Amino acid sequence: MFVLRPCVHFAGRKIRSGMRSETPIHQSSSSSRSPSRDPFGGPVPGCTFYGWVYTAGVALQGFVHEETFVINSIKGRDQVIRGVPVAGVDENGHGTIHLHVRRDKQNYEFSFARALPGEKLNLIVTHVTKNRLKKKEIANFHLAIDERCSASIEEVTPRCQHFAEKCGGCSFQNLKYEAQLREKFELLKMRLKEYEVQVPRAPVDPPVPSPPFGWHARTEFRVFLRDGLQMGLHPEGSPVPVPLSRCHLHPEAAHEAFQALLTALRAAKCTPFDERTGRGWLRHVVLRSAHAAGLVESLATLVTVGEPPREVLNRVAVVAMQNAPRLVGVTWSTEGEESLKSPGWRSVGQQSHKVLAGRSYLMHDVVGMKLKISSEAFFRPNIFLAETLIQTVLEMSAVQPGDVVWDTFCGQGLFTSAFLQMHRDLQMVCIDRSLPALQKLQQNLAEWGHASSAEVLHGDLGIPAYLHRLTAALPDQHRKGELDEADEAHEADLNFEDEVEEADIPFHDTPFQEKVPASLPAPQILLVDPGRNGMPKPFRRHLLDLEVARVVYISSGRALLRDLAYLTSRGYKLEEIKCFDLQPHTAKSLEVVAHLEWTGIG
Numbered sequence: 009m010f011v012l013r014p015c016v017h018f019a020g021r022k023i024r025s026g027m028r029s030e031t032p033i034h035q036s037s038s039s040s041r042s043p044s045r046d047p048f049g050g051p052v053p054g055c056t057f058y059g060w061v062y063t064a065g066v067a068l069q070g071f072v073h074e075e076t077f078v079i080n081s082i083k084g085r086d087q088v089i090r091g092v093p094v095a096g097v098d099e100n101g102h103g104t105i106h107l108h109v110r111r112d113k114q115n116y117e118f119s120f121a122r123a124l125p126g127e128k129l130n131l132i133v134t135h136v137t138k139n140r141l142k143k144k145e146i147a148n149f150h151l152a153i154d155e156r157c158s159a160s161i162e163e164v165t166p167r168c169q170h171f172a173e174k175c176g177g178c179s180f181q182n183l184k185y186e187a188q189l190r191e192k193f194e195l196l197k198m199r200l201k202e203y204e205v206q207v208p209r210a211p212v213d214p215p216v217p218s219p220p221f222g223w224h225a226r227t228e229f230r231v232f233l234r235d236g237l238q239m240g241l242h243p244e245g246s247p248v249p250v251p252l253s254r255c256h257l258h259p260e261a262a263h264e265a266f267q268a269l270l271t272a273l274r275a276a277k278c279t280p281f282d283e284r285t286g287r288g289w290l291r292h293v294v295l296r297s298a299h300a301a302g303l304v305e306s307l308a309t310l311v312t313v314g315e316p317p318r319e320v321l322n323r324v325a326v327v328a329m330q331n332a333p334r335l336v337g338v339t340w341s342t343e344g345e346e347s348l349k350s351p352g353w354r355s356v357g358q359q360s361h362k363v364l365a366g367r368s369y370l371m372h373d374v375v376g377m378k379l380k381i382s383s384e385a386f387f388r389p390n391i392f393l394a395e396t397l398i399q400t401v402l403e404m405s406a407v408q409p410g411d412v413v414w415d416t417f418c419g420q421g422l423f424t425s426a427f428l429q430m431h432r433d434l435q436m437v438c439i440d441r442s443l444p445a446l447q448k449l450q451q452n453l454a455e456w457g458h459a460s461s462a463e464v465l466h467g468d469l470g471i472p473a474y475l476h477r478l479t480a481a482l483p484d485q486h487r488k489g490e491l492d493e494a495d496e497a498h499e500a501d502l503n504f505e506d507e508v509e510e511a512d513i514p515f516h517d518t519p520f521q522e523k524v525p526a527s528l529p530a531p532q533i534l535l536v537d538p539g540r541n542g543m544p545k546p547f548r549r550h551l552l553d554l555e556v557a558r559v560v561y562i563s564s565g566r567a568l569l570r571d572l573a574y575l576t577s578r579g580y581k582l583e584e585i586k587c588f589d590l591q592p593h594t595a596k597s598l599e600v601v602a603h604l605e606w607t608g609i610g
């Protein structure tokens with residue numbers, strides 16, 4: 009038997025206007041029951057569960073999960089509910105259960121860390137709040153796992169020794185890969201329904217799978233002291249990193265690099281940065297991998313704080329490269345200070361890295377070309393599926409010779425390069441805010457003889473003034489100007505969740521020389537690949553002004569749902585979607601490529 013510590017606070021989900029009659033429960037108190045254990049025998053430090061409630065009427069029309077478990081009533085604390093099946097997973101990789109309480113005519117959803125779909129749980133009521141006005145009714149209740157009564161038939165032994173330590177990487181290594189795919193797909197379909205996104209045809213094709221191990225293209229390891237220098241990851245919600253000896257999600261080349269760097273850092277007596285004392289200088293080691301001509305290579309970046317000793321950095325780089333033949337370069341980034349200012353910060357490629365040894369880029373196969381991709385710019389997380397995803401974007405765009413294609417959020421231009429390789433006589437306009445990424449894009453375009461076919465613009469697509477300058481450069485019929493008051497009211501009415509961060513860095517930190525040419529060709533095809541935050545709000549609005557015939561949008565998670573819901577309610581029709589499991593074993597949602605057509609009817 010294992011018992012999980014009951015509830016940690018659930019920051020209540022905002023309910024969108026389309027779901028108005030659903031009443032969220034904010035379960036905030038935590039009660040103290042027996043200490044947490046997990047299925048692998050260890051304590052569960054941050055085991056969370058939470059729930060929200062729907063009124064019966066709405067739930068029955070819409071959101072009753074197929075595997076809802078029905079009970080008669082919640083009687084009070086310590087009541088045990090036996091044999092509740094785990095029905096699916098949520099965005100955090102936690103197992104979800106669905107309960108219908110007959111007496112209250114209400115449906116509840118709860119999530120439990122490390123609970124697997126298909127297993128059955130005995131749950132214990134740890135806290136009940138009564139309705140203040142109608143004392144007999146329950147306003148909300150908390151549950152904890154009392155016992156895991158039957159395991160999932162899809163449970164497997166995790167390959168990684170660190171899985172039980174919850175290093176913060178994998179959520180599902182103990183679940184068959186086919187089951188992971190199915191659950192992520194079910195979650196996507198459920199969320200599309202919940203956000204009222206009209207999917208073009210049902211059923212949507214199942215996700216494109218990835219080889220489950222050795223796919224990872226980029227990981228940021230924390231460097232810290234614990235029985236000597238260690239490299240590791242942060243468990244979910246914990247400031248204390250877990251030291252790693254290897255990560256099976258990485259290709260062998262990255263593992264070699266990991267070992268070589270760890271040994272070199274220890275031998276050089278590098279001082280990891282300590283947040284509590286402010287001493288030391290090495291904060292992270294970032295490993296990136298890519299493959300060209302079937303050969304996987306890795307590149308490392310040492311991320312430092314303050315004034316690190318340059319000769320130590322150089323020595324580490326040279327020694328590590330000697331011991332890891334597929335480590336092709338070691339670069340140095342001083343962006344460690346930024347991660348101190350904002351926790352959870354990730355590099356947005358605003359600063360160039362310095363080369364310590366070897367080269368500053370990896371080679372990457374894209375539709376028959378070998379592109380140089382730089383350490384500062386965005387890497388698609390999966391080295392195997394990047395090319396398939398690019399092919400899908402090409403197919404969905406149905407690009408014809410002579411078309412004008414805008415590649416917004418272009419990064420180092422993987423799409424632009426692929427498009428120009430397919431049709432030399434396209435007119436591409438590429439826009440991104442990362443200068444190092446754009447420099448690499450220009451270098452690749454020049455090497456492949458495509459430079460004259462692309463206008464490369466450096467700007468922030470989240471800044472309204474910049475977007476106005478872009479639209480001002482378009483032919484007359486595309487200059488619609490500001491949204492009018494009716495539009496604003498409609499937008500407010502839609503009440504879209506902007507729970508997803510709009511931008512990684514404050515705008516005033518962006519030292520841009522934004523130059524927009526006097527005239528730009530209007531796009532027939534618009535590629536939008538904004539990353540995990542989705543489209544910045546001003547960009548969403550300006551997209552409507554552009555009335556582009558065809559948009560191909562690439563994103564994932566809540567940002568994707570929010571943006572699709574917005575566009576499809578404002579004149580764009582969703583024609584096709586395809587999804588990809590870019591990050592097996594992790595809770596990361598499926599990456600979606602969506603094709604939208606402008607209809608003007610919203």
Ligand SMILES: C[S@@+](CC[C@H](N)C(=O)[O-])C[C@H]1O[C@@H](n2cnc3c(N)ncnc32)[C@H](O)[C@@H]1O
Nearest residue numbers: 386417418419440441442468469470537538539
């Ligand atoms: C997910 S990456 C996509 C990169 C590229 N399409 C690729 O496949 O490699 C997102 C890109 O958007 C850029 N970006 C994020 N927010 C931006 C903004 N507000 N304005 C312009 N570019 C932005 C980032 O610099 C990054 O290169």
